[in-house]
Amino acid sequence: MKQYPFSNIHTHVFNSECAPDNFLRILPSKFVRRRPKLIKRVLDTKWVRNVIVFFAQIGRKKDNNKRKAFDKYIGFLEVATQRKQLDVFELEFEVGKQFDSGVRIVGLTMNMDFMDNSASKFQISFDSQLEAVKDIKRYYPNNFFPFLGVDPRHKSGTDLVNWSKDYFERGLEKDGMVFPYFSGIKLYPALGFFAFDPRLDDLYAYAEINQLPIITHVTRVGSQYIGSKITELIPKEPKPKSLSNKNAESEKAMTDIYERIDAYYDKKWIVDDKTGNNDKACDLFSHPQNYIPILEKYPKLKICLAHMGGSNEIVDNSSKDADLRKIRRVDPELWCNRIREMMVNYPNLYTDISYTVSDLDNKKVKAAIIAFMNTLDKQGKPLAKRVLFGTDFFMTEQEKRESELFKLSQIELSAFHDTITRDNPQEFLRQPL
Amino acid sequence: MNFADNNILLLLISLVFIYAVLSILVSILTEAWNHRSKIRGIFLKDSIYKMLKDPLNKDYGYLFYNHITISGLKSAPDKLPHYISSRMFAEVLIDIIAQQAVHNRKVQVILDETGNKQYQLDTTEVSSDIIKRFQLGLNTMNTSPFTDLLQSFLDKSKNESSENEGDYSKLKAHIEQWFNDYMDRVSGWYKTKQQRKFLVVGFVVAISLNVDSLHLLKVLSLDDNLKDRLVASAEQTVDNLKKDSTMRSDLGFLLQSTTIVKSKDDVNYTAFDSIDAAKIQRMIHKLDSSSRIKNGIAKKEIRQLDSAINMVAELNVPIGWSRTVAPASWWSGNDKQAKEVSFSIAQNSKNPGLIDYMAHRNSWSWGNFFKYLLGIAISGVSLSFGAPFWFDILTKFVNVRRSGKIPEGDKSSKS
Numbered sequence: 001m002k003q004y005p006f007s008n009i010h011t012h013v014f015n016s017e018c019a020p021d022n023f024l025r026i027l028p029s030k031f032v033r034r035r036p037k038l039i040k041r042v043l044d045t046k047w048v049r050n051v052i053v054f055f056a057q058i059g060r061k062k063d064n065n066k067r068k069a070f071d072k073y074i075g076f077l078e079v080a081t082q083r084k085q086l087d088v089f090e091l092e093f094e095v096g097k098q099f100d101s102g103v104r105i106v107g108l109t110m111n112m113d114f115m116d117n118s119a120s121k122f123q124i125s126f127d128s129q130l131e132a133v134k135d136i137k138r139y140y141p142n143n144f145f146p147f148l149g150v151d152p153r154h155k156s157g158t159d160l161v162n163w164s165k166d167y168f169e170r171g172l173e174k175d176g177m178v179f180p181y182f183s184g185i186k187l188y189p190a191l192g193f194f195a196f197d198p199r200l201d202d203l204y205a206y207a208e209i210n211q212l213p214i215i216t217h218v219t220r221v222g223s224q225y226i227g228s229k230i231t232e233l234i235p236k237e238p239k240p241k242s243l244s245n246k247n248a249e250s251e252k253a254m255t256d257i258y259e260r261i262d263a264y265y266d267k268k269w270i271v272d273d274k275t276g277n278n279d280k281a282c283d284l285f286s287h288p289q290n291y292i293p294i295l296e297k298y299p300k301l302k303i304c305l306a307h308m309g310g311s312n313e314i315v316d317n318s319s320k321d322a323d324l325r326k327i328r329r330v331d332p333e334l335w336c337n338r339i340r341e342m343m344v345n346y347p348n349l350y351t352d353i354s355y356t357v358s359d360l361d362n363k364k365v366k367a368a369i370i371a372f373m374n375t376l377d378k379q380g381k382p383l384a385k386r387v388l389f390g391t392d393f394f395m396t397e398q399e400k401r402e403s404e405l406f407k408l409s410q411i412e413l414s415a416f417h418d419t420i421t422r423d424n425p426q427e428f429l430r431q432p433l
Numbered sequence: 434m435n436f437a438d439n440n441i442l443l444l445l446i447s448l449v450f451i452y453a454v455l456s457i458l459v460s461i462l463t464e465a466w467n468h469r470s471k472i473r474g475i476f477l478k479d480s481i482y483k484m485l486k487d488p489l490n491k492d493y494g495y496l497f498y499n500h501i502t503i504s505g506l507k508s509a510p511d512k513l514p515h516y517i518s519s520r521m522f523a524e525v526l527i528d529i530i531a532q533q534a535v536h537n538r539k540v541q542v543i544l545d546e547t548g549n550k551q552y553q554l555d556t557t558e559v560s561s562d563i564i565k566r567f568q569l570g571l572n573t574m575n576t577s578p579f580t581d582l583l584q585s586f587l588d589k590s591k592n593e594s595s596e597n598e599g600d601y602s603k604l605k606a607h608i609e610q611w612f613n614d615y616m617d618r619v620s621g622w623y624k625t626k627q628q629r630k631f632l633v634v635g636f637v638v639a640i641s642l643n644v645d646s647l648h649l650l651k652v653l654s655l656d657d658n659l660k661d662r663l664v665a666s667a668e669q670t671v672d673n674l675k676k677d678s679t680m681r682s683d684l685g686f687l688l689q690s691t692t693i694v695k696s697k698d699d700v701n702y703t704a705f706d707s708i709d710a711a712k713i714q715r716m717i718h719k720l721d722s723s724s725r726i727k728n729g730i731a732k733k734e735i736r737q738l739d740s741a742i743n744m745v746a747e748l749n750v751p752i753g754w755s756r757t758v759a760p761a762s763w764w765s766g767n768d769k770q771a772k773e774v775s776f777s778i779a780q781n782s783k784n785p786g787l788i789d790y791m792a793h794r795n796s797w798s799w800g801n802f803f804k805y806l807l808g809i810a811i812s813g814v815s816l817s818f819g820a821p822f823w824f825d826i827l828t829k830f831v832n833v834r835r836s837g838k839i840p841e842g843d844k845s846s847k848s
Contacts (some may be wrong), residue, residue: 081511086499122487122491127490127491128491128496129495131491132495132499138536168542170537171538171552172538178540218690430548430550432551
């Protein structure tokens, strides 16, 4: 049987210029959120970062969402402040090609233009970010497979489809092979939209017809909407509209979603805040249940709910995290379990182990992932056939070095390694060989 | 009246000379700050981003800095180029616009029976002529003020060329001219921004060296010896500066030209002496050796800083910190010692007026405190004008004095 190329399905190549000036507000600290630009200036200095990383290492045992968010940001700064996007890709490529010279790296672009509702002075536009990504594709057509970040606040309906055609239906030729510039769609709902937003309906239809896979961020931790008008994005009344085709499953999911919104309002977790304190509210955007209306309407659409829900949603860590304990009272089911149930029911639903891979040396996490892999779907096939390998480079840099993550998955998931790194990505991407 | 010996003019020359020497230190520190914070490169980048920002299309500044020609100018990932020539700017911008036409080919997606994707590329050839590519590249963009500007450059170059097809060198010349005009404005913005930085450094130097302008002025007015020595130093310095008037803004040249005359009758005023200077120099060298940045510019800065600190120590003017000198003497509670120091200074200077003034200043009073604050503020603002400004003023004052000197012959005839 032909061995498909080794693939890392989940990496990022954007640099700090793509992020809004107030980006630091993703950190759960009141002090930082009040003065994000000033703190960013300080953190942009390398020696200051080194000192902070040193102290962060001391507090490493304290495993919670806040620390992970902080680690991610420091990792982001380390790589993203000093490099252009091509350089970021090449860092990852250097590691990947040691495993396979024909390594395929999926680079997920993110439209951060709507992450904040105040104007950013130093942020480049999303179209400019994409132009630099196209250059990487031109230089590494066999190795780099970028996904197009979409946001319904940027373009919607047919406008969005026409705009995205410029990236999916334009391309280049190398050694007789033709490559479109972009190979799939990236959603990052935590930046302030719901995946079931009807403004994305036309794009999903286009993606289903053209077999464009979608990767979407599904964890409670990560970058999120940092603006001050969260109630406009999650209105209490009227509730956010859905592209639902009104079947029973979709309706049930939407009822749960609306009840959850009400519960969050009751708990006062959805409140407009000048400093962008939207930590809990943004979980509503990332929730796995939001994808049920889409999967019901577009059954052939391939969607990957990334990160398996996140380490804290694979094994319940709420005993160590007061915030998580509060959330569990409203939303008790672990996201990983929800994803598993959904994958059993929907044959084109995928997940990946990006970022979560850094916790594979935790026995409980490893056992839960293996149990997940061995679960059988309705056709009797193991879910391992729809789990993809990814690292979330360069967000993971403060957790473990990229090569360590590769080796960790090779050792800890040895029985599944070829499946998740080679066979499944080929099935997901369906790129010519 | 002999204008050259006018006391006010001599006072001004002495004070300006002190400012000139101290502002060398301010200029060097500001340059070092700029170098460490990489502000020149960042400012140039921000200006080019602003220049090439096209909200209806893309941030061409970002694409400009991503271009291999520009990114290749970086000596390290975080070190931006300080200078970009107009020729390079024009060539890179034309290339970016023209490449848009080349990398815009349509792809048709075909799904085979097994569900695998196959792609077919539009094979329409794109002209290899750079001007035609530039026009095609412009056509792919949304109409915007930026595209209108580039189109006008292209149209002008077509009108100016004989074949009416546009001329690469003429298009380049128009873009170069646009860049140069813009950079003239950028220089102005940079200077304005630098003035704020000079003000901060001016105050840091004024406070850290305890430079009270009102106190300096008073001591100069009471101590003729000191005043004459500083005027002599100023005159020699101006003579040295005249050797090359084109180098007036070069800090190295200003440092070389500055001469400090010494005299046996000097009173030891300064609380900032050669021992303090040596301490600071040791500290700088220690910092330098622990620094990972070991380039030529940093080394030059350190050398200049060394010389400037030595020069300030040699000035021997009433500056610097000591427990026996105001304002530290106000809180040290050592009035007796302060008075003894004041007395020794006054006795050495053979000027009885000085003892009363020094004793009075070194004792606490609200009046002294406010005068001190005012003196420091004047020093901070004055030093922020930078070394070239003060050396220029110094030259003018010395020239005024020389033009007012009565020739020796005239002096004797009058007497």
